[in-house]
Amino acid sequence: MCAQSQTDPWITTLIRTTHPEEQMPRTARVVAVLIPTLFAVPAFAAKIEHTNVTGPKFAMEAPAELAAIGQPTRLLERGGTLYVAGTTGIAALSADNKVLWTAALDPTGVREIAVDDTGIAYTGYELLGAKTSGWAFLGEMPKKLVFAPSIVGMLSADGKKTWQVKGPESRISAPCLTPASIGVLTGQSFHIYGRGDGKLTVSTMDLEPALLPNEYAGRMFRPRPMWVDNTFVGGYFYHFYRIGPAGEEIERESKNKTNIVAGPLLFQGKMLIGSYTTTMDGSVNNSLATLVNLTEEFDADWREDIADDHSATGDLVVDGDTIYASSNFTVSALDSKGKKKWQVQGKDGGLSNSSMRGVRFAQNFGYHYWGGQLMALAGDKLYLGTRREIAKKTWADVITVLDKADGSYVKTIDLKVDLVDMASLGGKLVLASSEGVKYLALD
Numbered sequence: 001m002c003a004q005s006q007t008d009p010w011i012t013t014l015i016r017t018t019h020p021e022e023q024m025p026r027t028a029r030v031v032a033v034l035i036p037t038l039f040a041v042p043a044f045a046a047k048i049e050h051t052n053v054t055g056p057k058f059a060m061e062a063p064a065e066l067a068a069i070g071q072p073t074r075l076l077e078r079g080g081t082l083y084v085a086g087t088t089g090i091a092a093l094s095a096d097n098k099v100l101w102t103a104a105l106d107p108t109g110v111r112e113i114a115v116d117d118t119g120i121a122y123t124g125y126e127l128l129g130a131k132t133s134g135w136a137f138l139g140e141m142p143k144k145l146v147f148a149p150s151i152v153g154m155l156s157a158d159g160k161k162t163w164q165v166k167g168p169e170s171r172i173s174a175p176c177l178t179p180a181s182i183g184v185l186t187g188q189s190f191h192i193y194g195r196g197d198g199k200l201t202v203s204t205m206d207l208e209p210a211l212l213p214n215e216y217a218g219r220m221f222r223p224r225p226m227w228v229d230n231t232f233v234g235g236y237f238y239h240f241y242r243i244g245p246a247g248e249e250i251e252r253e254s255k256n257k258t259n260i261v262a263g264p265l266l267f268q269g270k271m272l273i274g275s276y277t278t279t280m281d282g283s284v285n286n287s288l289a290t291l292v293n294l295t296e297e298f299d300a301d302w303r304e305d306i307a308d309d310h311s312a313t314g315d316l317v318v319d320g321d322t323i324y325a326s327s328n329f330t331v332s333a334l335d336s337k338g339k340k341k342w343q344v345q346g347k348d349g350g351l352s353n354s355s356m357r358g359v360r361f362a363q364n365f366g367y368h369y370w371g372g373q374l375m376a377l378a379g380d381k382l383y384l385g386t387r388r389e390i391a392k393k394t395w396a397d398v399i400t401v402l403d404k405a406d407g408s409y410v411k412t413i414d415l416k417v418d419l420v421d422m423a424s425l426g427g428k429l430v431l432a433s434s435e436g437v438k439y440l441a442l443d
Helices: 009-016 064-069
Strands: 058-060 072-078 081-086 089-093 099-104 110-116 119-125 127-132 143-147 151-156 161-166 181-185 190-194 200-202 226-228 231-236 239-243 249-253 259-267 270-278 284-292 300-307 315-319 322-326 330-334 340-345 360-362 365-367 375-378 381-391 394-403 409-413 419-425 428-433 436-441
Touching (some): 058 436, 064 089, 064 099, 064 436, 072 419, 072 436, 081 110, 181 231, 190 239, 226 259, 231 259, 259 315, 259 365, 270 315, 284 322, 284 330, 300 330, 315 375, 322 375, 375 419, 375 428, 381 409
Antiparallel strands (some): 072 081, 081 089, 089 099, 110 119, 119 151, 151 161, 190 200, 226 231, 231 239, 239 249, 259 270, 270 284, 284 300, 315 322, 322 330, 330 340, 360 365, 375 381, 419 428, 428 436
16 A cells, blocks of 8 residues: 644654644643635535534543554554554554554654555654745745654564665655555655665656745655556646656656645545645635546546635545545535535634644645544544634644534534544544544444
């Protein structure tokens, strides 16, 4: 598969790995902020508010052994096993909450994983801070982000470390795990590591957009590549790319000219992405979901405006033939042809993005902080990481629950923790949070 508030040390670390310039004071339990439709009818304009706020119902306690891997940054369910990537290691848990193994690893700020039948690939990066760039006279984005060397590594199926190497001093993508290699998007370059020994091959393709001197490129999220028909395929900024297994450039296409900030996901043999458009003056306009044919020209099969909220499509989840897409303030359900089944909105209400969900903007350029999934399906409900104002200009992370069939509001769950990632496992919603892994019982 391919500003600061008084917070726990882990939260301070997590802020450092994201964006130090965009922090909003919040309470001790809330992390600083990290992070016209085509067929408009009244049903699509439903406004979601936090009118039914409840406490959580926990199904069980997380195993004590998870403390060995630090605070969780990524969850991944595969074949009934839950893999948890943390700041100091990785663990595997059975569906009945038993720890199968833990692997202690070098600390990093954000760790991502990919899993197949014979191993686990991981990547990690950490933001050390920011320094004034030579372009400060422009008055915007004067800070250049400074990263520690990133890491790339491989574990065996039972959690034994096979190898680990240092990567570039930058934000890097989650790994794309293939039978012979691990593909990692670093931004300008595409790196391919031998699966058995970590030997590096650097692709001949240059993907970095020529947008400097605004220091924006260092903030851009690197989407996880896909492995399709023996090639690495994906999107970065407004590029689509296809790279061969030896790093050779096969195809790069940028005629799409929309900024990719969600996905890609493989959907019905095609590439599903979320993006946004801009107006003539460069300001953000519509949020988009697009299904792209994996042909030479990367033509769009369809494209749908999911919101005109001057935000971007930051989350995509697929459930059979239905696509759920959210911007910072809306959620839409689309059929396989891109037509809306329903749409709800809740700016400054029940759908506003939580501290780690959604797309942020700098100089009208959108970016994710990382790849955490804070929109998830479990049973007949859709769970979305949102925020709720608990005092004037003080916001807390909560979960807004919608009926996935029609988008109707069910309730808001306030766990009194900050939300990092979500996964569905064995009739439970598993949460990575500022206080570790939580198992939420489903109604």
